[in-house]
Amino acid sequence: MSDSETVVAAATPSIADSIVFHGSLSELYRLAKAGKIPTSLQGSHTRPCKFWTASKILSGIRNSILLTHGPSGCAFGVKQAYKLTNSRNSAAPYEPVVSTNLKQTQIVYGGERELKAAILEVDKKYKPSIIFVATSCATGIIGDNVDAVTSQIASQINAQILPVHCEGFAGEYRSGFDLVFREITKLMDAPTAESKAALSEYVNIVGAKMGPERTEIDTDVKELVRLIEGIGGKVHSVIAGNCSLDELRRAPSVAVNCALCLDLGYAIGSAMQDAFGTPLNSTILPYGIAATERWILGAAKYIGKTAEAKALMESEYAAIKEEYEQVLSHLEGKTAIVEGHDAIKSLSIAHMLERDFKMRAIVYNFHPWSAEARETSIDYLLETGLDPEILITKGTLALGKYESMQQTEDELLEFLGSLNPRETVYFGSSLSFPNIPLVDLNAILNRPRFGYRGALKVAKCIKTALDYGFRPRSAMSKRIVFPQNSGLVSVQSLTGKLAQDMPDCTMYAGQRRKGQCMMS
Amino acid sequence: MHDELEFENCSHSHDPVVGCALEGVSNIIAGIRDISIVLHSPQGCASTVALGYDNHETDFTQRKVACTRLFETDIIMGASEKLRDLILKADATFKTKVMFVVGTCSADIIGEDIEGMCRSLQPKVGAQLIPVHSGGFRGDLYAGMDLGLSTLLTFVRPLDGPKLTRSVNLIAPQASLNPTWWADLKWAKGVLSAMGVETHCVFPSTTSIEEISLASAATANIFLTHDMGYNFSRDMEKKHGVPTILRDLPLPIGLKNTSNWLRALGEYFDASDVAEQLIESGETLVTDILRRRGLMLIPRYRNAKVAISADASMTIGLVRMLFEELEMIPDLLLVRSSSEQAKTLLEAELNRLGISPRVAFGVDGYKVKQSLAAMELDAIFGSAWEKYIAEELGTKLAFDLFQPTNRTCYRDSAYFGYEGMINMLEIIANDWEAALRSKEIRWEQYQE
The missing domain is CATH 3.40.50.1980 (Nitrogenase molybdenum iron protein domain)
Known part of the structure; x- marks a missing residue:
């Protein structure tokens, strides 16, 4: 038993009863691998299926048409979630998501004829650069031979065509991301000496999704582009965040792929490394200065700009130094509880808190499912020496959503009872109500979060939360989120707009609300 | 008396503007109190069920949904045990009177016997179990809502006693x-x-x-x-x-439709005097408000050529309001659904008004965009979709009235009745102002 476990158990026996796991990430990982802790998600913990996650990546490729082979509902759902969000937030024009709109007859007799006809129609009426044919559960089960149809028809159409087998049942939530990132490497041209020379100072930022960056917000992607340009490099393409087919074709010729998201960036980065030998700069999310510097140097090495990178790091730090160091003096030695719903983000934040801010980080309710689903990333993190403290309470494994569930809220409050509220902050959704200062990094005004400016922004957010810790959280807000006698379900189930504000970025835009994925 | 539009290259490819049958079923079930849903499907379908609840703005504490999260092995081997376990668990956790066991495309196609499962489990659970096959291939949103209503029909008991008269x-x-x-x-x-x-x-x-x-x-x-x-x-x-x-x-959308509707209702229930009072006070309300605050709508809207892109419910009602009361010219009507009854009703209404706009039923996004691009229009009455299409086409006025809207609606606003007309006119007026105001300050004009 660790020291922290001893303290908790002695001070608050009730929370000890609620704890499922309290220890290091490596220990949790070991238990998950050995099957000693349940890693399956509850029936209430539905995430977007493989079809949805595949569509999310495909939505970030310009002048493409997503043709979904199946009933129309799957197309409508992703269109409303991703395409409408692109229009609302990023001023993208109206973009369709097309369906073969299968009915009962085609389910019985097969839908290949409809698919063939639909491809021809789509090619004529939209004139896209590429048609992605995405399979759905229905066509996966009835066994339509989509590969045969697409290969037969390829010569009859102007657009390029790529089948994507992403039936919703065919894998976990993130398998759709991995699949598409792997599949789109088929659209890429092998580098030549000439193409590599032309792109020798270029990098790709890989692991992005959906449409263009918002013009009015200092997004994380824009910050990374600024840093690359700051060292004299250039960004060839953000894959797949509003990239073109032409950019994809030439993408392997860049000097290096830089992962935006450790998990998703690794998926495409390693696929391109295997297929074309394109180097991969894969680090944890660049939250904080230590991670940012690793990211910049990792990129600079391949474009021959190490000296420029070091100069940039100095100038970037100099620009924030005075304020940053002043703020940091208030943070050192404090404790942070980090909500663990978004596994990779929470671990990256923990890394920043420990390495940069010298704080103690406890990742709270990191679902053991993540230990399995995010294996690649966790392996990487552990290799880099990051092994944060993890706390999992029973509410996380109960039927019901854990994000702002009354049970997990109560368990958190019990746990916090053993900590000094003046010395502890909570990193999570503003829709949680711990009785300690709260930092919500998903709030849209708290951008950018990456890079030096991001490090300062986050540090200031913590200081602000501590400074105003004397103000009790709004009773009105709390009553909105937790009405009397609530309990089983969570804010994730609120209207689409609110669901979008949840931190794990796996929600859907509702019909009537301005929705947005916060991981832009 | 309308000119039905025809489209090329739309027989096999569809850019849907409404959801599938599962969303329709969910939209019905979500309107019932004290129920839960066990969804026998891959996990993505839970988002479609959530859309049904979203449409009711159901408080999150009332959303009791669990999903079997089917994966490949379940599809191959069947997932009856998984369904059984989840029904038992959900019953113990949710403790609702009724539980709908909803099968979607996957469960429907692989032939999961959800009726049999419900029958066999019924003695072991507290909730009444109601199986519903809701594969998305059974139709669109409206077909699903019909499916949901037909399920509810089984709950309606034969009359046992006298009929109510009012x-x-x-x-x-x-x-x-x-x-x-x-x-x-x-x-x-x-x-x-x-x-x-x-x-x-x-x-x-x-x-x-x-x-x-x-x-x-x-x-x-x-x-x-x-x-x-x-x-x-x-x-x-x-x-x-x-x-x-x-x-x-x-x-009851606009003055005349509302008064017709109220009069017919009054006549049926022998309350014509009340109907007339409602009509008089309502029409006075509308004209008084518009006299004071909306006088300029008369020159603004008169003879503007407009399109309506909506469902049949709104489109049929709006035509008369726009044509007769606001003196606009509805040149294009794009309807998301395609029931024969709605077609007949719209036809009759256009005949009465003596106009023959171009019309399309069962439209998708492509048809909407093509139709709007093909016409010279001053304004579009539609949703956020049409707003973005209008931006691209250069149509300056797009009134964001319908779902999915880009407006934030904190207050509930009826579209029916007299206040409903005022509510719509308020949105239209604000969108008008926002659309026609210059977007950039021409600083050079202020230089000395």
Whole structure:
């Protein structure tokens, strides 16, 4: 038993009863691998299926048409979630998501004829650069031979065509991301000496999704582009965040792929490394200065700009130094509880808190499912020496959503009872109500979060939360989120707009609300 | 008397602007109190069920949904055990009176016997288990809502006692593109109440199973939609002797449609005097407000050539309001649904008005965009979709009235009735102002 476990158990026996796991990430990982802790998600913990996650990546490729082979509902759902969000937030024009709109007859007799006809129609009426044919559960089960149809028809159409087998049942939530990132490497041209020379100072930022960056917000992607340009490099393409087919074709010729998201960036980065030998700069999310510097140097090495990178790091730090160091003096030695719903983000934040801010980080309710689903990333993190403290309470494994569930809220409050509220902050959704200062990094005004400016922004957010810790959280807000006698379900189930504000970025835009994925 | 539009390259490819049957079923089930849903499907379908709940703005504490999260092995080997375990667990956790066990495309196609499962588990659980096959391939949103209503019909008990004489069931208020459609429901209940008519059962919006079971006692059914529900109303009449009234009238949108609707209602329930009072006070309200605050709508809107892109419920009602009352020219009507009854009703209304706009039913995004691009229009009445299409096409005025809207609606606003007309005109006026204001300050004009 660790020291922290001893303290908790002695001070608050009730929370000890609620704890499922309290220890290091490596220990949790070991238990998950050995099957000693349940890693399956509850029936209430539905995430977007493989079809949805595949569509999310495909939505970030310009002048493409997503043709979904199946009933129309799957197309409508992703269109409303991703395409409408692109229009609302990023001023993208109206973009369709097309369906073969299968009915009962085609389910019985097969839908290949409809698919063939639909491809021809789509090619004529939209004139896209590429048609992605995405399979759905229905066509996966009835066994339509989509590969045969697409290969037969390829010569009859102007657009390029790529089948994507992403039936919703065919894998976990993130398998759709991995699949598409792997599949789109088929659209890429092998580098030549000439193409590599032309792109020798270029990098790709890989692991992005959906449409263009918002013009009015200092997004994380824009910050990374600024840093690359700051060292004299250039960004060839953000894959797949509003990239073109032409950019994809030439993408392997860049000097290096830089992962935006450790998990998703690794998926495409390693696929391109295997297929074309394109180097991969894969680090944890660049939250904080230590991670940012690793990211910049990792990129600079391949474009021959190490000296420029070091100069940039100095100038970037100099620009924030005075304020940053002043703020940091208030943070050192404090404790942070980090909500663990978004596994990779929470671990990256923990890394920043420990390495940069010298704080103690406890990742709270990191679902053991993540230990399995995010294996690649966790392996990487552990290799880099990051092994944060993890706390999992029973509410996380109960039927019901854990994000702002009354049970997990109560368990958190019990746990916090053993900590000094003046010395502890909570990193999570503003829709949680711990009785300690709260930092919500998903709030849209708290951008950018990456890079030096991001490090300062986050540090200031913590200081602000501590400074105003004397103000009790709004009773009105709390009553909105937790009405009397609530309990089983969570804010994730609120209207689409609110669901979008949840931190794990796996929600859907509702019909009537301005929705947005916060991981832009 | 309308000119039906035809489109090329649209026979096999469809850019949907409405959801599938599962969303329709969910949209009905979500209107019932104290129920839970066990969804037998891959996990993505849970988002579609969530859309049904979203459309009711159901408080999150009332959303009791669990999903079997089917994966490949389940598809190959079947997942009856998984379903059984989840029903038992959900019953113990949710503790609702009724549990709908909903099968989607996957469960439907692989032939999961959810009826058999419900039968065999019924003695072991507290909730009444209701199986519903809701594969998305069974149709679109409206077909799914019909499917949901037909499931609810099984709850309606044969009449056991005298028929109520001043009591109505209201059908499918949620099948409407008003983003706060429950305000229309409230308006309908209000005018019924003013005429001494009780709203017996709403099919369904925060309705209990008990209320549904007693629906056969109502004097009549009234549609609050023109997009679906026709089979249900036929069956209610045939099986339970409850007729549907006002079915051939446009919904109460605008002055004339509202007065027609109120008069017909008053006549049926022998409350014509109340109807006339409501009409008089309502029309006075509208004209008084517009005299003081909206006088300029007359020169603004007169003879503007406009398109409506909406459902049948809103489109049929709006045509007269725009043409007769606001003196616009509805040149293009794009309807998301395609029921024969709605087509007939719209045809009759256009004949009465003596206009022949271009019309398309069952439109998708491509047809909407193509139609709007092909016409010279001053304004579009539509949703956020049409707003973005209009931006691209260079049509300056796009009124964001319908779902999915880009407006934030904190207050419930009816579109039905007299205040409903004012509510719509307010949105139109604000969108007008925002659209025509210069977007950039030309600083050079201010330089000395």
